[in-house]
Amino acid sequence: ATSVARRIAQELGSELGVHVGYKIRFGEVMSAGASIKLMTDGVLLAETLSDPLLRRYDTLIIDEAHERSLNIDFLLGYLRRLLDGPRRDDLRVVITSATIDAERFARHFGDQGIPAPVIEVSGRTYPVEIRYRPSDDDGARAGASADAGRKKDIRGKPRNEVGGRRDEDDETDLPGRIEAAIESLWRDGRGDVLVFLPGEREIRDVGEHLQRTALRGGLPGREAIEVLPLYARLSPAQQQQVFTTSNGRRIVLATNVAETSLTVPGIRYVVDPGLARISRFSPRTRVQRLPIEAVSQASANQRTGRCGRVESGVCIRLYSAEDFDARPAFTDPEILRTNLASVILQMKALRLGPVEQFPFIDPPSTRAIAAGYETLHELGAIDDEGTLTTLGKELARLPIDPRLGRMLVEARREGCLADVLVIVAALAVQDPRVRPPDRADAADLAHQRFRDPSSDFLSFLKLWDAWKEQGAALGSSALRRWCRDNALSWVRMREWEDVHRQLVELVKQLWG
Numbered sequence: 001a002t003s004v005a006r007r008i009a010q011e012l013g014s015e016l017g018v019h020v021g022y023k024i025r026f027g028e029v030m031s032a033g034a035s036i037k038l039m040t041d042g043v044l045l046a047e048t049l050s051d052p053l054l055r056r057y058d059t060l061i062i063d064e065a066h067e068r069s070l071n072i073d074f075l076l077g078y079l080r081r082l083l084d085g086p087r088r089d090d091l092r093v094v095i096t097s098a099t100i101d102a103e104r105f106a107r108h109f110g111d112q113g114i115p116a117p118v119i120e121v122s123g124r125t126y127p128v129e130i131r132y133r134p135s136d137d138d139g140a141r142a143g144a145s146a147d148a149g150r151k152k153d154i155r156g157k158p159r160n161e162v163g164g165r166r167d168e169d170d171e172t173d174l175p176g177r178i179e180a181a182i183e184s185l186w187r188d189g190r191g192d193v194l195v196f197l198p199g200e201r202e203i204r205d206v207g208e209h210l211q212r213t214a215l216r217g218g219l220p221g222r223e224a225i226e227v228l229p230l231y232a233r234l235s236p237a238q239q240q241q242v243f244t245t246s247n248g249r250r251i252v253l254a255t256n257v258a259e260t261s262l263t264v265p266g267i268r269y270v271v272d273p274g275l276a277r278i279s280r281f282s283p284r285t286r287v288q289r290l291p292i293e294a295v296s297q298a299s300a301n302q303r304t305g306r307c308g309r310v311e312s313g314v315c316i317r318l319y320s321a322e323d324f325d326a327r328p329a330f331t332d333p334e335i336l337r338t339n340l341a342s343v344i345l346q347m348k349a350l351r352l353g354p355v356e357q358f359p360f361i362d363p364p365s366t367r368a369i370a371a372g373y374e375t376l377h378e379l380g381a382i383d384d385e386g387t388l389t390t391l392g393k394e395l396a397r398l399p400i401d402p403r404l405g406r407m408l409v410e411a412r413r414e415g416c417l418a419d420v421l422v423i424v425a426a427l428a429v430q431d432p433r434v435r436p437p438d439r440a441d442a443a444d445l446a447h448q449r450f451r452d453p454s455s456d457f458l459s460f461l462k463l464w465d466a467w468k469e470q471g472a473a474l475g476s477s478a479l480r481r482w483c484r485d486n487a488l489s490w491v492r493m494r495e496w497e498d499v500h501r502q503l504v505e506l507v508k509q510l511w512g
Contacts, residue, residue: 003239005029005038041071045350048078052351059092065105066097066298068333068362070343077359078352080109098305099298101330108361128270128308133181134320174202174273174318175209181271181316182210182251183219188314191268192250194258196303198277198292200498201491203229203253210251224248230264231255259302263309270307270315274300274323278331281339288339288401296331300324333362340364340372341402345381348388349396379406397510400503404428408503412511419461421507425500426460432492433463443487450486467493 005022012019021030022038030037041062048054060079065072076095082088095105106115182193197203207227214225228242230252242252242264252264256276276299277290295303300317307313317324335343343364344355352358355369376382379402381392388396391409398405404424411420433450435443450466452458470482483490 001038001040003243005036008036008038041069041075045071045074045078048350053082053088054091058090059094061094061096063096065095066100066330068331068335070334070338070346073333073335073360073362074347074350074352076108076361080359083109099302099330104361108359125305126308126310126312128304128312129314130304131314131316132321132324133177133316133318134323135177135318175206177318178206178271178273179210179213179219181318182269185269185271185314185316186219186249189268190249191313192246192252192264192266193269193271194252194254194264194267194306195271196259196273196276197253197255198273198275199255199290200229200231201495203231203255204491204494207253219249226250228252229254230258232257256299258306259299264306265310267307267309268311268313270303270313271318272300272303272315273318278337279334280337294319294323294327296328297324298330300327335360335364336362339375339401340368341375341379342372344369344372345376345388345392345396345402348382349393376402379403381406398506400424400428408507412507417507421503422464422500423457423460425496425503426464428499429495430489430492432489432496434487434489436487439487446485446487463488464496467497 001022001024005020006016009016009018009020014020016022017029017031017034019034020036020038021034022028023030023043024040025043044054044060054060062072062075062079065076079091079093082091083093093109095109102118103115106118109116178195182195185191185193195206197206207229210219210225210227213219214227219225224247226246226248228250230239230242231254242250242254245265250266252258252267258264274294275292276295278293279288279290281288304315304317307315340355347353347355347358355364355372356366373382373386376392377384379391379395381389381395381402383389391406394409395402395405398408404427407420407424408417411417433443433447450459450463452462467488471479474482480490482488483493
């Protein structure tokens with residue numbers, strides 16, 4: 001939102017906020033006379049509480065609708081209702097995407113059986129050469145790739161449906177394969193590289209690998225090499241670094257935040273491992289997971305197009321053409337792969353009506369809806385009639401799983417919020433304790449010092465206390481050695497710390 005607002009203001013020759021502004025969760029730059037407003041989907045949903053008819057807008061553009069996040073599906077359903085009613089017949093809605101299923105959306109927003117109009121706009125693009133560069137494993141399993149229903153882990157091998165986590169022995173040489181791809185591209189000529197990665201952890205791993213490689217002169221070119229991360233949790237100032245020009249060669253390591261909307265200047269090459277973290281709910285374990293899976297064809301094509309925006313480019317896909325052909329055309333909408341307890345809770349808080357009657361493009365199953373209601377009732381968020389309770393209203397203010405939110409609410413009442421914040425953060429990330437098969441006994445012995453026989457939760461607290469104590473006494477290199485000596489993942493410990501910091505900031509805003 002912030003980047004696109006700056007770009008539009010720049011093209012209009014206007015200072016940001018005068019004619020074009022933005023509003024995000026924790027910030028707003030917008031004058032009273034501005035006529036164009038960029039905002040996140042969550043902000044617009046929140047505005048429906050104070051302005052149900054959205055009277056302050058005469059035109060709404062829902063961009064990147066193909067992403068089908070919960071917020072986008074909520075907005076599409078909400079706007080469908082608004083358009084069907086007589087009180088906003090003046091409202092104009094434009095739904096845009098480069099890879100949308102246009103016919104399906106046109107039928108959904110049609111009037112009396114007549115589909116909504118579809119306008120195709122051919123953007124100015126440049127030719128992009130696609131090169132497939134599968135690993136040896138990819139080639140060996142090409143014949144089995146048609147089994148599209150089987151989920152795959154980061155190596156492309158079948159993963160455990162129950163856990164969906166990557167164990168330490170699952171590590172792939174993804175950094176090395178990316179380095180080799182960049183070397184081959186830079187032998188062709190100059191140009192910055194955009195690399196897509198599943199998440200912050202992978203960005204850190206690959207970034208550190210490439211920095212070490214550049215320092216020892218392992219990448220071609222005599223210019224300085226700059227490695228820049230790009231993901232949603234970076235501050236606006238940090239994200240803005242990728243839009244500045246450089247005299248050297250740049251490698252931008254990005255999550256899906258760079259898949260759409262943004263045009264990073266200077267990008268001539270794209271390296272796509274074809275992976276993303278896809279949130280999925282396991283009905284059996286009743287746990288929301290973030291396994292790494294293969295992206296859809298639409299997502300892969302969006303990534304390829306990132307290097308054909310300002311000049312011709314090359315995209316290297318680190319998988320086979322047969323693998324690409326076997327992938328689904330579009331990513332499953334989030335409404336079909338999430339825990340509906342959170343969906344129902346937010347819909348009730350936003351007064352969007354019963355989930356069963358809401359005009360979703362892809363309605364969830366009745367079984368999934370019933371399970372969501374049951375979970376909320378167990379938590380005390382709704383009463384026997386399905387009405388939101390006072391506790392439920394408090395849980396709705398916490399943008400985390402209602403069960404984890406319930407832990408925080410109760411911890412605040414019991415006076416142990418600080419400890420439970422650590423535990424909730426631990427439950428939200430992968431277990432930092434690693435157990436490599438070749439030294440499992442040594443790992444078990446190392447973990448024993450953090451174990452509390454009375455509770456796994458208290459074991460998290462003991463580990464956290466040890467980590468904070470060592471962090472205060474040791475430098476970064478020594479802290480890494482301490483993690484290695486104690487069979488802990490330094491990256492996951494850092495991730496735990498990051499999530500904890502976010503939760504602390506969140507509860508301060510809500511409860512002071």
